[in-house]
Amino acid sequence: MSQQLSEPSKHYVDGEWTDGEGTETFESTNPATGETLGEFHRGTDVDVDRALAAADEAFEEWSALSYIDRAEYLWDIYHELRDRHEELGEVVTKECGKEISEGKADVTEAWHMVEWAAGNARHPHGDVVPSEIPGKDAYMRRKPRGVVGCISPWNFPVAIPFWHMAVTLVEGNTVVWKPAEQTPWCGQVIAEMFEDAGIPDGVFNMVQGYGDAGEAIVDDDRTDTVLFTGSAEVGQEIAGEVGGQPGKLAACEMGGKNGIIVSSEADMDTAVHSAVMSSFKTTGQRCVSSERLLVHEDRYDEFKERFVDVAEDVAVGDPLEEDTFMGPLIEPDHEEKVTGYNDLARDEDVNVLVDRADLDDDEIPDGHEDGNWIGPFVYEADPEDDLRVTHEEVFGPHVALLKYSGDIEDAVELHNDTEYGLAGAIISEDYREINYFRDNAEIGLAYGNLPCIGAEVHLPFGGVKKSGNGYPSAREVIEAVTERTAWTLNNSEGIQMAQGLSADI
Numbered sequence: 349m350s351q352q353l354s355e356p357s358k359h360y361v362d363g364e365w366t367d368g369e370g371t372e373t374f375e376s377t378n379p380a381t382g383e384t385l386g387e388f389h390r391g392t393d394v395d396v397d398r399a400l401a402a403a404d405e406a407f408e409e410w411s412a413l414s415y416i417d418r419a420e421y422l423w424d425i426y427h428e429l430r431d432r433h434e435e436l437g438e439v440v441t442k443e444c445g446k447e448i449s450e451g452k453a454d455v456t457e458a459w460h461m462v463e464w465a466a467g468n469a470r471h472p473h474g475d476v477v478p479s480e481i482p483g484k485d486a487y488m489r490r491k492p493r494g495v496v497g498c499i500s501p502w503n504f505p506v507a508i509p510f511w512h513m514a515v516t517l518v519e520g521n522t523v524v525w526k527p528a529e530q531t532p533w534c535g536q537v538i539a540e541m542f543e544d545a546g547i548p549d550g551v552f553n554m555v556q557g558y559g560d561a562g563e564a565i566v567d568d569d570r571t572d573t574v575l576f577t578g579s580a581e582v583g584q585e586i587a588g589e590v591g592g593q594p595g596k597l598a599a600c601e602m603g604g605k606n607g608i609i610v611s612s613e614a615d616m617d618t619a620v621h622s623a624v625m626s627s628f629k630t631t632g633q634r635c636v637s638s639e640r641l642l643v644h645e646d647r648y649d650e651f652k653e654r655f656v657d658v659a660e661d662v663a664v665g666d667p668l669e670e671d672t673f674m675g676p677l678i679e680p681d682h683e684e685k686v687t688g689y690n691d692l693a694r695d696e697d698v699n700v701l702v703d704r705a706d707l708d709d710d711e712i713p714d715g716h717e718d719g720n721w722i723g724p725f726v727y728e729a730d731p732e733d734d735l736r737v738t739h740e741e742v743f744g745p746h747v748a749l750l751k752y753s754g755d756i757e758d759a760v761e762l763h764n765d766t767e768y769g770l771a772g773a774i775i776s777e778d779y780r781e782i783n784y785f786r787d788n789a790e791i792g793l794a795y796g797n798l799p800c801i802g803a804e805v806h807l808p809f810g811g812v813k814k815s816g817n818g819y820p821s822a823r824e825v826i827e828a829v830t831e832r833t834a835w836t837l838n839n840s841e842g843i844q845m846a847q848g849l850s851a852d853i
């Protein structure tokens with residue numbers, strides 16, 4: 349694999365590498381150093397049109413293969429992901445700035461998804477359903493929907509594309525994929541893997557580019573399903589756009605303002621450890637990262653002291669170094685956004701507890717002066733104040749401590765007081781509290797005595813409220829990429845109807 353790409357890198361359409369129609373190129377930049385990693389052709393609507401035409405054309409033959417034959421191509425990719433784990437983990441880290449254990453975990457999560465999808469090719473893909481009538485057989489059968497447009501984010505540049513594409517392809521759909529514009533190198537490597545696996549022409553297509561290319565995928569009639577993971581703004585636009593096109597489906601997963609409850613019954617080591625992992629891993633740039641820590645008044649001072657100590661100390665630096673905990677933010681614009689929220693918190697008169705937003709020069713490693721550096725920003729706020737900073741998603745290491753009094757019902761009410769509903773955790777040794785949280789927290793991913801990050805791919809991954817509509821991820825993708833046929837067959841003499849309906853004529 350090219351480490352430094354010398355020629356502008358291409359799109360992969362209909363089994364060919366192509367410069368595409370457009371003349372514009374864009375660069376991928378290492379967020380830790382500011383260095384250019386490669387140059388990429390920027391896809392236009394004409395490139396998307398060609399990719400969709402190829403996917404449309406390839407659908408008939410691909411969908412006619414058996415599940416098991418389709419899965420064979422995915423098994424090749426599974427082995428390649430495993431064989432190139434270290435190397436690809438490093439590409440992830442260089443391109444999106446996650447520290448190296450996270451870069452490698454991204455690749456691991458990708459092969460877990462491929463393993464699940466390809467392994468399932470030998471499992472039943474529908475239901476055998478009982479009938480009211482003896483001698484009548486009823487089934488739910490699945491059929492692929494057709495062409496699936498996949499639009500994936502930069503923060504999991506290998507795992508999330510496979511969330512979108514692995515199940516989709518095994519089910520018999522064809523794909524047009526736009527990688528995030530911040531991580532096109534990862535996109536290039538994944539496309540090379542599909543080429544090496546010999547996937548038939550047109551079954552998998554990749555167009556590099558920006559939002560306009562994504563929009564062209566969403567708008568086109570040939571796209572049957574859109575799978576999107578990314579910001580709430582874009583997800584809402586896509587869901588609205590697709591909602592107006594009968595027959596088309598969108599499954600979007602879009603961020604959160606995730607909370608962790610530290611109850612009066614918490615084990616404090618577990619509480620601090622979980623909160624630090626959830627708030628600062630990936631520099632707060634997971635959609636499941638936590639920005640709200642809801643702490644019972646009886647344990648508040650103890651938690652605050654310990655959490656602040658770690659936040660003051662947590663290692664920010666070169667993401668390729670193994671002892672780094674937090675790498676940089678993805679890009680200068682995002683650094684500006686997170687800094688803006690830190691400033692807003694100061695203006696809203698919260699009590700700032702840790703302010704490492706402007707790292708000291710000696711904290712920035714040599715040769716990394718042009719990175720998008722930011723450290724933890726931690727403050728305490730009154731939950732009664734309806735502050736923007738404690739309700740809007742920041743997507744950075746920006747964390748509010750909110751003190752609550754009362755019981756678990758009060759804690760969960762405060763926990764649910766956001767427009768989002770993706771992930772959350774409770775830290776408690778009391779099973780009544782844990783169960784109450786499990787049953788009443790308005791979220792899709794609920795954790796007990798754990799960080800609220802690190803979901804496994806064979807669980808559903810998605811949220812409620814503003815966090816999403818549908819599950820563009822993990823095992824639930826199957827619902828978005830298949831049609832269900834209720835298939836009923838009469839094996840007896842004559843006609844008998846359900847619901848006691850008379851069949852006399």
Ligand code: UN1
Pocket residue numbers: 457503504633634635636637800801802803804
């Ligand atoms: C994301 O938050 O953007 O659950 C995806 C996790 C990972 C996926 C996160 N498996 O933390």
